[in-house]
Amino acid sequence: xxxxxxEEWYDLTRATxxxxxYVTREELFPEQMSGGRGLSPEIWETYDEPYKVTYPEYVETxxxxxxxxxxxxxxxxxxxxxxxxxxxxxxxxxxHYGAIxxxxxxxxxxxxxxxxFAPAPGNRNMATFGMLDEIRHGQIQxxxxxxxxxxxxxxxxxxxxxxxxEWGALAARHFFDDMMLTRDAVSVSLMLxxxxxxxxxxxQFLGLAADAAEAGDHTFASLISSIQTDESRxxxxxxxxxxxMIANGMKDEAQQLIDIAFWRSWKLFSVLTGPMxxxxxxxxxxxxxxxEFMEEWIIGQFERQITDLGLDTPWYWDEFINxxxxxxxxxxxxxxxxxxxxxxxxxxxxxxxERDWLEEKYPGWNSTYGKMWDVVIDNLQNGRPExxxxxxxxxxxxxxxxxxxxxxxxxxxxxxxxxxFALEHEGRLYHFGSEADRWCFQIDPETYKNHLNFIDRFxxxxxxxxxxxxxxxxxxxxxxxxxxxxxxxxxxxTFAKAAE
Amino acid sequence: xxxxxLSSNFQGDFVFQLLPVDTENTMDEVAAAAAVHSVGKRVAPxxxxxxxxxxxxxxxxFPRDMLVQDAGLMPTESxxxxxx
Numbered sequence: 001x002x003x004x005x006x007e008e009w010y011d012l013t014r015a016t017x018x019x020x021x022y023v024t025r026e027e028l029f030p031e032q033m034s035g036g037r038g039l040s041p042e043i044w045e046t047y048d049e050p051y052k053v054t055y056p057e058y059v060e061t062x063x064x065x066x067x068x069x070x071x072x073x074x075x076x077x078x079x080x081x082x083x084x085x086x087x088x089x090x091x092x093x094x095x096h097y098g099a100i101x102x103x104x105x106x107x108x109x110x111x112x113x114x115x116x117f118a119p120a121p122g123n124r125n126m127a128t129f130g131m132l133d134e135i136r137h138g139q140i141q142x143x144x145x146x147x148x149x150x151x152x153x154x155x156x157x158x159x160x161x162x163x164x165x166e167w168g169a170l171a172a173r174h175f176f177d178d179m180m181l182t183r184d185a186v187s188v189s190l191m192l193x194x195x196x197x198x199x200x201x202x203x204q205f206l207g208l209a210a211d212a213a214e215a216g217d218h219t220f221a222s223l224i225s226s227i228q229t230d231e232s233r234x235x236x237x238x239x240x241x242x243x244x245m246i247a248n249g250m251k252d253e254a255q256q257l258i259d260i261a262f263w264r265s266w267k268l269f270s271v272l273t274g275p276m277x278x279x280x281x282x283x284x285x286x287x288x289x290x291x292e293f294m295e296e297w298i299i300g301q302f303e304r305q306i307t308d309l310g311l312d313t314p315w316y317w318d319e320f321i322n323x324x325x326x327x328x329x330x331x332x333x334x335x336x337x338x339x340x341x342x343x344x345x346x347x348x349x350x351x352x353x354e355r356d357w358l359e360e361k362y363p364g365w366n367s368t369y370g371k372m373w374d375v376v377i378d379n380l381q382n383g384r385p386e387x388x389x390x391x392x393x394x395x396x397x398x399x400x401x402x403x404x405x406x407x408x409x410x411x412x413x414x415x416x417x418x419x420x421f422a423l424e425h426e427g428r429l430y431h432f433g434s435e436a437d438r439w440c441f442q443i444d445p446e447t448y449k450n451h452l453n454f455i456d457r458f459x460x461x462x463x464x465x466x467x468x469x470x471x472x473x474x475x476x477x478x479x480x481x482x483x484x485x486x487x488x489x490x491x492x493x494t495f496a497k498a499a500e
Numbered sequence: 501x502x503x504x505x506l507s508s509n510f511q512g513d514f515v516f517q518l519l520p521v522d523t524e525n526t527m528d529e530v531a532a533a534a535a536v537h538s539v540g541k542r543v544a545p546x547x548x549x550x551x552x553x554x555x556x557x558x559x560x561x562f563p564r565d566m567l568v569q570d571a572g573l574m575p576t577e578s579x580x581x582x583x584x
Contacts, residue, residue, distance in 0.1 A: 330514045337542070372514060372542035379540070392537050395507045395516035395578075408514035408542070413582065418509050420516055420556055420578040429574050431507065431516070455518055459505055459576070 006054055014052070014125045015045050029119055035184025036119035039248055047120030047240045051233050058129050062136065065226045072222040073144060081217055082148060087486035088280035088347030089215050094154050095280075095344045096208070097145040098161035099168065099272055103176050104138035110180035110188050114237065118185040120244070123237055127185075130193070130234035137227050144223055153480040157343035164476035167341060167454045168271070171401035174451065175264050182447070186241050187257055194238025195261035199302045200269050201231045207277060207293045214285040239309060246310050256443065258306070259314040263436045266320060267327075267400035274328020275335060278358065279349030280486070289361040291324045316436040323434075325362055329369040330405035337376075338390050339483040340472060347486035350377065351494045371409035380492045390468065395420070396453040398430040399437035425449060504568055506530070507578040509556055510538035516578060523569035527553040527562045534581045549583040556580050 020028050029036060036044065053061075082090050111134055114127035145158040161169045179191045205228035212221035245254040277290040288296070299321065303313055314320070336346040350373055358365045379387040394403035406418025421432040425445055432438040441448050457463055463474040472482060501524050508519040517537050521530050531551035539545050554561045555571075556578035562571055573579070 333542070334515055369514070371512065371544070375540065375542050375544055387541050390537075392520075393518045395518055395576075404516045405514050408512055412512050417511070417580075418514060418516055420507060420509065422557060422578065424574075429576055431576065431578070455576070458518070 006052075006057075010052060010054065014122050017041055017045060017121050029117055031184070033113065033184055034117040034119050035186035037186065037245070037248075037250060039119070039244065041119070043244060043248065044119040044123075045121060047122040047244060049122050049126050049236055049240055051126075051236045053129060053233070055129075058132070062132070062230075065229065066136070066140070069140065069222050069226040073219050076219050077147065081219065082151065085215065085217065086282045086347070087345055087488070088282060088349065089217065089285075091344040091347055091486045092208070092211075092276045092280050093145065093148075093217075093220060094157065095272065095276065095342070096204075097141055097155075097158035098343055099172055100204070101138060101141035101145075101158050102162040103172060104134050104141060106176050106180050107192065108134035108138065110134075110192050111234070114185045114188055116185075118189065120241065123185070123189060123241065126234060126237050130237065133230040133234055137230065140223060140227070144219070153478070154343050154345070154483075157481065160476065161343060165454075165457075166343065166475040166477065167396070167401070170454060171271075172268060174401045175268050178447075179261050179264065186245075189238045189241040190245075190254060190257045191261035192238075193235050194242060195258045196265045197231050197235035198238070198305065199262060199298055200265040201228070201235070202297050202301075204269065204273050205231060206297070207273065207288070207290075210287040211277065211281045211285055214287055215281065239305075242309050242311070251310065255311050255314075258311065259316070259436075260440050260443070262302075262314055263316060263320070263434075264400065264440065266323070267397075267402060267433070267437070270323070270327040271331040271335065271402050275332035275346070275349075278328065278361070279332050279354075280347045283349075283351070283354050283357055286357075290328055291361065294324050314436075316434075316439075319434065319436065325364075326407050327405070329358075329362070329365065330408070331402065333369060333372055334394060334403045334405060336485075337388070338394065339485065340389070340468065341475060341477065342483040343477065343481055345483050345486040348373075348491055351491050368407055368409035368411065377492060377495055380489060381496065385489075393455060393458060393471070395431055396455045397433035397437050398451070398453055398456075399432055399440050399448065401453050402433070404431060404433040504573075505576050506568075506573065507556075507576055508534040508537065509578055509580045510534055510543060511580070511582045512543040513538040514542065518576075519579075521568055523567065525568050526564065527566050527568075527571070528564045530568060530579070531581050534579075538581075546583045552582050552584045554580045554582065 108131050111127045111131035114123055115131050118124045118127060142159055145155050148155040162173065179196060180188060183191060205224045209221050209225045209228065212224065242254055245251065274290045277286065277293065306313065335342055336348055339346045355366065355370060376388050379385065396402065397404050404418060404420055407416045421435055421438040423430045423432065423438055423441065426449065430441065432441065452460065458466065464470050501522060504521050504523045506519045506521055507516045509516050519534050521533055531553050535551060552561060552564065
């Protein structure tokens with residue numbers, strides 16, 4: 001049977017809407033789930049996704065992608081790359097899988113919401129493929145690390161992380177729930193696909209793919225490149241929604257949704273991707289600094305996209321650009337110092353050569369973040385390892401759920417130190433790591449006000465006993481899972497050699 | 501006499517930290533308790549200087565002998581500890 005060429009039927013079928021007879025349109029597309037915002041079906045039918053694909057084309061392409069990634073894995077499995085790789089690279093893999101794999105299933109739910117409830121038929125069509133994409137991403141990123149569970153228990157966190165109260169998992173769940181699972185379909189298209197996927201999954205997947213190839217981890221490189229090609233397609237669902245909202249007088253609302261999602265994405269990736277690129281990846285395999293990658297992919301590309309579509313850069317843009325020099329350095333120190341509380345082994349990335357690289361990429365690093373590492377190194381060199389671990393908890397932001405940090409060292413006293421953007425709301429004192437985090441809360445306090453971050457839970461007596469052991473137990477971190485230095489502190493010796 | 505949680509922002513350090521103190525602690529005792537989590541861990545000691553406590557939100561410096569219960573602080577409110 002001859003098939004019609006795609007161009008002869010695609011535009012008709014992708015925009016097909018039907019007129020419901022047994023229920024009203026409002027019942028079929030309830031506002032809370034759909035988010036049609038009172039615009040007519042005819043307006044939503046003008047939704048025109050820039051990337052068009054049919055189901056047969058989709059299946060054929062996806063099969064090829066899977067075959068490629070799985071065959072690379074099978075071919076290299078016996079090479080046992082992770083047994084010879086730097087501990088920092090192994091930690092990147094563990095952190096990535098735990099933070100991303102199960103979240104892909106939540107993303108499948110978000111796509112399913114658009115697939116069923118999006119007011120634009122073109123969006124529903126694209127989201128069908130997006131939903132299948134995210135299921136594939138969940139499956140493949142659980143399957144790939146599974147072969148390593150025989151190596152140690154931390155690998156099991158690829159599946160376990162999101163089912164625990166580990167602090168990073170709490171932060172990620174709070175963010176992804178907000179953006180993917182608690183908003184109407186149109187909001188999801190803006191927040192998940194436009195702000196998060198256009199902006200940030202590019203960084204995690206393209207940036208790390210480049211580093212993976214440099215590091216010789218061809219299995220991981222092919223896996224995440226395979227995922228990124230899906231992301232770059234289904235990330236395009238938000239743009240047409242945005243055009244419709246702007247054309248119908250809803251620019252301010254669209255801007256706000258994107259500004260929330262962008263900021264929240266940034267905070268999460270500052271603790272996840274920043275340390276991976278600038279500290280965990282061995283120096284000789286770093287393709288770009290985190291800041292350089294952010295400048296190219298976020299400031300260069302995302303900023304151009306939002307302004308081309310008629311939006312403004314977010315109101316906090318100057319603070320965001322300033323944070324590119326600071327935030328992830330603090331997050332890295334925090335994760336390393338509180339290393340028992342994560343499911344991977346943080347790599348210090350602190351050899352003299354690496355510190356030179358950090359100073360070159362981030363002028364002033366030595367007089368700020370480097371000063372803290374000087375104290376850590378002195379303790380390790382002089383037999384005081386107990387001074388390099390925590391005896392209390394960091395304060396946690398009530399929006400990002402990650403520590404409240406700022407610039408240390410010289411300059412602290414001249415108004416560059418950490419700032420707590422506190423807010424008293426209905427008798428409760430909330431703490432935020434930035435003006436933008438507090439702004440997100442103030443837009444919709446009803447949504448956020450009852451959430452308890454890790455500190456709130458600790459003070460409420462939900463974590464017993466109230467010490468590090470009780471905290472680790474609450475987070476689900478058992479012996480063999482808790483983190484320690486990725487290179488077994490061997491890097492400390494390089495300073496003694498450098499001094500000789 | 502009761503346990504009272506504060507949030508400590510120590511000069512030279514990078515992060516606010518949970519600081520459990522007692523309502524009858526003086527500000528000098530609060531500063532000393534905060535130092536345990538920063539000085540010698542990520543901040544180099546400055547033994548020739550006095551550590552002072554101030555309210556983070558407005559910079560109000562507390563007298564060294566003021567008790568926590570007299571400072572008008574909210575539970576978990578942030579304080580700065582600075583070298584003077």
